Amino acid sequence: MDKSFSGVFSAMTRRLGEETAPVWAVHDEALKRAANGEDIYLLSVGDPDLATLPSTIGATIDSLQKGRTHYAPGRGELRLRQTIADVELRASGRPCDPDEIVIFPGATNAIYSVLACLLDPGDDIIVLDPMYVGYEGIFRALDLNKVGVALDVENNFAFDIDAIKNAVTATTKLVFVNTPGNPAGNIISGPDLEALAHYCRERNIWLVCDEVYSMLTFEEKHVSLRKAASELDNVIIIDGLSKSHAMSGWRLGWVVASRSVTDHLLDFTSSVIFGCCQFVQDAAAFALTNDEEYINGVREEYCQRRNYVCERVANISGISCGVPKAGMFVMINVAALDIDGLQFAQQLLDEQGVSVLPGVGFGECTAGYVRVSLAQPINILRPAFDRIELFLAQGIKPTNPR
Numbered sequence: 001m002d003k004s005f006s007g008v009f010s011a012m013t014r015r016l017g018e019e020t021a022p023v024w025a026v027h028d029e030a031l032k033r034a035a036n037g038e039d040i041y042l043l044s045v046g047d048p049d050l051a052t053l054p055s056t057i058g059a060t061i062d063s064l065q066k067g068r069t070h071y072a073p074g075r076g077e078l079r080l081r082q083t084i085a086d087v088e089l090r091a092s093g094r095p096c097d098p099d100e101i102v103i104f105p106g107a108t109n110a111i112y113s114v115l116a117c118l119l120d121p122g123d124d125i126i127v128l129d130p131m132y133v134g135y136e137g138i139f140r141a142l143d144l145n146k147v148g149v150a151l152d153v154e155n156n157f158a159f160d161i162d163a164i165k166n167a168v169t170a171t172t173k174l175v176f177v178n179t180p181g182n183p184a185g186n187i188i189s190g191p192d193l194e195a196l197a198h199y200c201r202e203r204n205i206w207l208v209c210d211e212v213y214s215m216l217t218f219e220e221k222h223v224s225l226r227k228a229a230s231e232l233d234n235v236i237i238i239d240g241l242s243k244s245h246a247m248s249g250w251r252l253g254w255v256v257a258s259r260s261v262t263d264h265l266l267d268f269t270s271s272v273i274f275g276c277c278q279f280v281q282d283a284a285a286f287a288l289t290n291d292e293e294y295i296n297g298v299r300e301e302y303c304q305r306r307n308y309v310c311e312r313v314a315n316i317s318g319i320s321c322g323v324p325k326a327g328m329f330v331m332i333n334v335a336a337l338d339i340d341g342l343q344f345a346q347q348l349l350d351e352q353g354v355s356v357l358p359g360v361g362f363g364e365c366t367a368g369y370v371r372v373s374l375a376q377p378i379n380i381l382r383p384a385f386d387r388i389e390l391f392l393a394q395g396i397k398p399t400n401p402r
């Protein structure tokens with residue numbers, strides 16, 4: 001038997017294996033160097049450094065000791081869905097039925113499932129540019145045609161409804177937005193969301209909104225799509241605990257949508273997920289009912305970090321940034337240095353051991369930016385920015401012509 005096996009992979013597998021923008025290359029290199037003992041500052045990760053609320057861990061241990069280790073209902077545990085329905089009622093002032101909620105192992109999975117239920121391969125998906133880099137893999141897996149609509153970069157990444165309207169065609173089935181936004185920390189205002197929801201419903205278009213940073217806002221509050229939309233049958237919200245509750249590893253997210261959507265999502269989850277961990281759902285229900293003080297503290301911490309980073313950037317010549325309204329990131333504009341974000345990130349890592357993400361991974365309009373994560377305490381941000389300052393003081397090296 002010397003003939004080697006030459007099995008053919010699916011088209012989806014091949015699409016997922018295609019080259020992407022080298023957004024993670026700098027980060028991966030930084031991890032490698034850190035593992036080799038080099039002194040590296042990682043400002044490229046979006047995983048909260050904060051601890052999960054300790055009493056949530058206690059509640060989880062109780063749940064495990066009670067034997068909550070079996071299959072759970074496909075829609076999710078009723079107690080958690082009721083808790084989320086209460087959160088939704090408080091956020092929107094609109095009653096929410098637990099059957100309008102489906103639990104997923106993380107928002108990523110929720111987004112994948114929603115898009116798989118609503119779109120077919122080859123369909124357009126209208127999405128904001130810049131966008132969270134993780135959407136890219138979902139769109140590829142489902143073979144969706146990404147139609148990026150630029151935020152107003154000159155105006156601190158403000159939302160532009162006319163740009164969305166210009167991108168909609170007779171075949172558009174779905175518009176996907178993210179507010180508060182990753183990477184830009186922008187917030188879509190209540191009136192803009194209302195107008196967008198109305199516009200989409202008039203044209204029979206689904207409107208899906210990723211709200212995973214809804215609790216991490218600073219001066220301006222998040223407006224939920226459920227609050228803004230006058231009709232709820234075409235709108236779908238995705239949220240989760242990874243960011244707000246520093247529970248990224250617990251894998252817990254959810255969808256809020258009309259019954260017609262959640263019934264189909266149930267068919268989908270029953271086929272491909274078959275229920276989320278009972279004890280994680282118990283933990284999530286506990287976290288969402290005992291979190292007021294914790295969330296205030298988390299918000300305050302990120303706000304201080306944001307202020308610190310923005311102040312440092314303002315004092316370094318050659319780079320600039322707008323002040324993000326929410327979330328865990330600051331986008332730094334490096335275009336005045338006459339290099340792009342990728343070149344900046346590569347040189348910064350090479351020369352000073354600081355890892356930031358090149359903006360090109362998030363969209364075309366942020367190629368001249370790098371993203372700095374606030375998932376590091378100020379005692380790490382401080383020396384990291386000292387190095388960034390030194391890097392710029394020493395002068396950017398000429399690069400290959402772009």
Ligand SMILES: Cc1ncc(COP(=O)(O)O)c(C=O)c1O
Nearest residue numbers: 046106107108132182240242253
């Ligand atoms: C906008 C956005 N949506 C979704 C996710 C993924 O969330 P989860 O950990 O719940 O899958 C992230 C993670 O960075 C994100 O930034």
